[in-house]
Amino acid sequence: MSENAVGWRRSLLQETRCQNCSLSSLCLPLALELEDMSQFDAIIRRRSPLKRGAVLFRQDDTFTSVYAVRSGSLKQVTTEGSGDDQLTNFYLPSELIGLDGIDGQTYPGSVIALETTTVCEIPFDRLDSLSEDLPELRTQLFRSMSKEMRDDRRMMRLLSRKTADQRLATFLAGLSDRFRRRGYSPYSFRLSMSRADIGNYLGLAVETVSRILSRFQQQALVSVSGREVHILDLETLLEVAEQESCR
């Protein structure tokens, strides 16, 4: 405990401010001047890291805060009726969690860490009132929500019109792009989620995910070993993802 606690305390002091955060150009305060950013920074609560499987908040918990991912990744899971879970989102660094909880005062799904993960907690009432004084912050908040709606629409199209092949190609290409934007290799990354998670998210059976990943590998589009992914032919992958409902 002692060693870790010290390490954590130190990193808290070192890079715990938005001003020093490597994600500041992607995250909520991206449009703020330095002095505004320190106002924003003041309302943020850093949280100690979550371990794999740890719950950030549970479905139906009272909504209080939104969270920005600092490192690691998480999934959102909504349980309706009994037993039948739906994985509605994966969150990567700089992305905002919990915006769908504003209406209704409770979170509509549980959010769970997929690996060791750190997040910044942003109490929503403080964020709301700060957005009164900082138009750029308000704009960015509107944009984040708007973007999420747009992404949701894309997901609906995927779920209602795309074949299993197209879904997986879209998923892999999408991850690749998200890694690229965050400065990681778009061609080589590790999946933090299980096949079951991917299947649940894409509306496919686990077996289908496995089968298609194997076929993509045969076709030399990707090379997969467990959760390690190498994208070999992004070009073709994107073609598969968007190809005409070719008959």
Next chain:
Amino acid sequence: MSENAVGWRRSLLQETRCQNCSLSSLCLPLALELEDMSQFDAIIRRRSPLKRGAVLFRQDDTFTSVYAVRSGSLKQVTTEGSGDDQLTNFYLPSELIGLDGIDGQTYPGSVIALETTTVCEIPFDRLDSLSEDLPELRTQLFRSMSKEMRDDRRMMRLLSRKTADQRLATFLAGLSDRFRRRGYSPYSFRLSMSRADIGNYLGLAVETVSRILSRFQQQALVSVSGREVHILDLETLLEVAEQESCR
């Protein structure tokens, strides 16, 4: 032209203000005091009615305004690649259109009237700056967006987990509920959209929509004649909509 124009001019004067609007308890300004509401009212532009099939705005048009439906109904259609449309939403009175255009500066889909329809145009830059002075308005705006995200998640669950029967039952029950909230009969209404629209929205072939509506009728859950719908057994319909993935 003259008679209609006069009629329209008159109704403009009569009930063209939020203060008199029967939807004010459901619409964006729902939380505002009377004097705040008149501030809000001042930024709104009434539009002359759209006829069936008329386009409110087109995909990729520059984003300028959001719209509140005053009467009638509309659909949002997104075209990706070539030809392959996806119907992503139906809008009923009091609902807000265009919030997904804030990010990216263009509308992500075309919005088309399904019948004679009137909308209130709300220029977004004015709405944004007004939300600085009226916290209740800002809150309501956040809520509307949050609610839409929540609805989107529900739609994803529908598209990825529900059977065709469950989808149609959910759709009918949902419409019924939306009519009820707006003060119309939840048991008897007219569909403003075609079977093709319904199919597209629910991720089903037109034929499937037809077949299942027929079966629902046989099972005495509903009685359908063309676009006229009577819900005979809402209880069971809701059961079908949410039943366990019963094996």
Next chain:
DNA sequence: AGAAATTACTGACTCAGGTCAAGACACTTT
């Protein structure tokens, strides 16, 4: 290190819902 428990892969079989085709119905328009 070895046992236990997840997690991932592959094959064989099934079925919900898509596709194709044809006819019925409901509207305008002349």
Next chain:
DNA sequence: AAAGTGTCTTGACCTGAGTCAGTAATTTCT
């Protein structure tokens, strides 16, 4: 009233992906 056009319904057939079952490979625990 006939003709034309789009929307809706019904039937026959087919296929993509789900289910079930068994095995292999990881990861976790002791």
